Amino acid sequence: MSVSPALAVALILWTLVNLVTWALFRIDKQRARRSRRRIPERRLLGFAFAGGSVGALIAMYAHHQRHKVDKRRFAALAWLAALLHLAILVALAAWLWP
Numbered sequence: 715m716s717v718s719p720a721l722a723v724a725l726i727l728w729t730l731v732n733l734v735t736w737a738l739f740r741i742d743k744q745r746a747r748r749s750r751r752r753i754p755e756r757r758l759l760g761f762a763f764a765g766g767s768v769g770a771l772i773a774m775y776a777h778h779q780r781h782k783v784d785k786r787r788f789a790a791l792a793w794l795a796a797l798l799h800l801a802i803l804v805a806l807a808a809w810l811w812p
Contacts, residue, residue, distance in 0.1 A: 728765055735766025739773030743781045758782075759791050767796035 717725075738761055742753040762770035770792045774781050782788045 731761070731765040732767075732769030734769070735761040735764075736769035736773045739770060739781055740777075743773075746781075755782075755785075755788055759788070759795070762792050762795040763798070765799065767792065767799050771796055 735758075738753055738758060742758060745752050758770065774783055774789065774792060782792075
């Protein structure tokens with residue numbers, strides 16, 4: 715089974731957005747530990763909603779750091795982004811492969 719060039723580009727972009735999102739969360743955690751200027755939550759969530767929800771959730775729950783997990787509103791919005799992306803993926807799959 716071959717992958718169309720458009721799908722390949724979309725997967726590469728999705729991977730990059732998630733890597734950047736993950737990195738931003740990690741940088742924010744390092745800054746928090748060092749009492750330095752933080753990355754605004756709005757920017758972190760913006761990247762999560764822009765396609766980086768997987769990277770955000772991995773950064774939040776993996777690495778035994780529990781970054782931003784205790785902030786219920788923030789965590790709920792990150793999960794909402796993931797659910798939104800899942801719904802879009804299911805809709806696209808139903809549309810492309812009826």
